[in-house]
Amino acid sequence: MTTARSRASLLWAAESFVRQFAQEDPGARDPDERVREIAASVAAFGTYTHTSEELTYGARIAWRNSARCIGRLYWQSLIVRDLRDLTHPDDIAYECFEHLRMATNGGKIRPVISIFAPDRPNRPAARLLNEQLVRYADDPRSARHTALLQEMGWKGGHGRFEVLPLMVQVAPHRPPECYELPEDAVWEVPLVHPHHPGFAALALRWHAVPAVSDMTLEIGGIHYPAAPFNGWYMGTEIGSRNLADADRYDLLPVVAQLFGLDARDERTLWRDRALVELNLAVLHSFERVGVTIADHHTESRRFLSHIQREERHGRKVPADWSWIVPPLSSGSTAVFHRYYDPPDPLATPAFRHRPMP
C-alpha cells in the first residue's frame, strides 16, 4: 500500500526532477506533459518509470551532486547501463562482472554505472551487500562481510588479498545469493617500487577499479538500491588510506622497516616518509601495467577546473572540504586553500548511504 502522503511526495520529487531536466537539456520532453503522464502512473500504480534519457541524466547529475567526490570534472562522460529489467540474482551478478570488464577496458578505466531494478511500492528491489564490487576478505574493513560469508559456508577468506564473493540479496531478510568473481573481471596490480627492488617482496597488490556498490541512487523520488558505479583510483585512496590506515592494512610500520626508517621517534617523520614511498609505489605500479590512476595533485587541479566550468554554467559546486582535500600533503594541493559551497543534503538526484543490513 502506498499512502496519499507518500504519493504526494513522490510526485513532488518527480516533478522537480523533470523540470530540472527540461531546464538543463533543451532536448528533453515537454515537462508539463511528462508531469501529467507521471501523475497518471503514480495514481494508478503508486510509482512511475524513468525514460532512458531521464535515467542517464539522473545518474550523471547524482555524480555531479556528490559533494565528497573530487573526480567530478568528467560527470558528463559517465556510461549509464540501463539494466532495470533484471531482477534475478544470477543476471545481476553476471552484469556486475560485465560492468567490471567494461570499466576496466584493458586498463583505460572508464566511469560506468549499472542500474538495476528500482524499489517499487511494497516491493523492495534486489541489492548488493558488498561495499564495493571488489573488496578483499582480509581487509579489516570487510570483517563483517567476511564473517557473514564464512557463516554461510564460504571456504575462502584465509589468504591475502582474496576477493570477496558478490552477495546479491533479492529481498529483505532473505539470505544473499553468493557469486565468486571471475578472474578476468578483476584486474589487479602487483605493487612494486621504482627504486627499491625489495618492495615487490612485500607481495602487495590492489585491484584496478573502485566500484561502490552499496549506495542507493535516488532520481526523482525513485530509489535504485542496486546501482554500482566506478571511477578510476586517485592514488592516495590506496596508498594513504586502504593500505596505510591503522584500521585497514596498517602497512606504514612494514614500509618503514623496509626503508630502514627509525619508527621509534615521531620526529624522524617516518610515517610521512613511508607514506610517500607507498604512494609512489602505487602510482608507479599502476602506470607500469597501463591502468589509469590519478595523482592527488593533478586530480585537485581538475576539480578546480570543474568548479570553474560549472560556474560558467551558473551552477554551484557544493563540496565537503574534509573529503575533497586529499589525505597526503594536503596543504600543497590546489584544493586546500579555499572553502566550498556547503553540501546540500537535500540535493537530488543523489547517491545515498543506507544503514548496513
Next chain:
Amino acid sequence: MTTARSRASLLWAAESFVRQFAQEDPGARDPDERVREIAASVAAFGTYTHTSEELTYGARIAWRNSARCIGRLYWQSLIVRDLRDLTHPDDIAYECFEHLRMATNGGKIRPVISIFAPDRPNRPAARLLNEQLVRYADDPRSARHTALLQEMGWKGGHGRFEVLPLMVQVAPHRPPECYELPEDAVWEVPLVHPHHPGFAALALRWHAVPAVSDMTLEIGGIHYPAAPFNGWYMGTEIGSRNLADADRYDLLPVVAQLFGLDARDERTLWRDRALVELNLAVLHSFERVGVTIADHHTESRRFLSHIQREERHGRKVPADWSWIVPPLSSGSTAVFHRYYDPPDPLATPAFRHRPMP
C-alpha cells in the same frame, strides 16, 4: 555616547561571563553581587573593569574556545600578563618585546598572553597592526605591511628574513608608531637538515615564537584589541605552510632541486617528498638548538587527550576540522578519522579576527 541598547547587551554579556566563571571556579566571587557591581559601573560609565582573576580566566577560556587551535590541551597553563594600565605606544612596544623574551624562555617556549587596555565607550584602545609580533618583510603574506612601513619611511625590507618593525596604532586613522624589535627578543633558528649538508646553504631560518597580535580578545562584552598571545610551533606550520605555500616562501621547487627530485612530473611525488625533507629540517633544527616545537603526530594525539579530558568535565570541544587536521600526511594523524562538535561563532570569551585597517 553609549546607547541604552549597547549597555543592555554589554550587561548581558558581562552577566553570562560572570556566571560561567562562578560555575567553573568555586573560588570566584558571588556572581549576584558581582553582577550588581558591574551594572552600577555600566550605568555610570558605560563600561566596567575585569578583576584580574576574571581577566586570567577569560583569556584561558578564550584559548579553550578557539575552534581552530589543535594546541588546546594546555589551556590552563596560559600565562596572563595584565598590562591594562598601559596605553602609551612606547610602553606597549616595550612590553611586547618583554612578552617575546618571557615566551622564549631560553628555548623552553611558554604560552603567554599580554593584555593591554581595552576599548572604552567612544575611546577605542591602541592596537598592533602586525599580524604576528615577529613576521618577515619578504614573506609575501606581509606584503601590505612591508609596503606600508616603507611608505612611512622604513629603510629596511630588502633582505631575506628581515623582521618587520612593530606598528602600534594608538587611535583609529592615526599613523602607527614603529619600533624595531631588539635582537635579543627575537630568537631565530637556522634551518639545517639531519642528512643533507647542502641544506644549510639555502640559508633558511625561522623565528622561535608564533605570537598572533591582530586578534581582539573579547571577555564578557569587553574588547581587548591589543592582546598578543603565543604558543609553540607545530612543525607543519613552518615546513608545510610558511615555507612551502606557493603564495608564501614557495620553497618546494628549491628543496626538490637540492634533493635531485624530478619536478617535471607530478607522479614522482616530488612535492610530497620535498615537504617531508623540509618538515624534517624544521623539527631537527629547532630540536638541535633547544627550542620547543611539536610534531603533528604528537600534537594530534594531545588534542584527542584534550577532548577526553574536557568531556570528563562535561564540556564539548567545538573544533574546525579543516584547521585542526594538519596539512601533512593528514590521513595518518590521529585527528583525521573523526568529526568534531561544530564551531560555535557565538562562544565567548573568544579571540576574534577584525578587518585589516
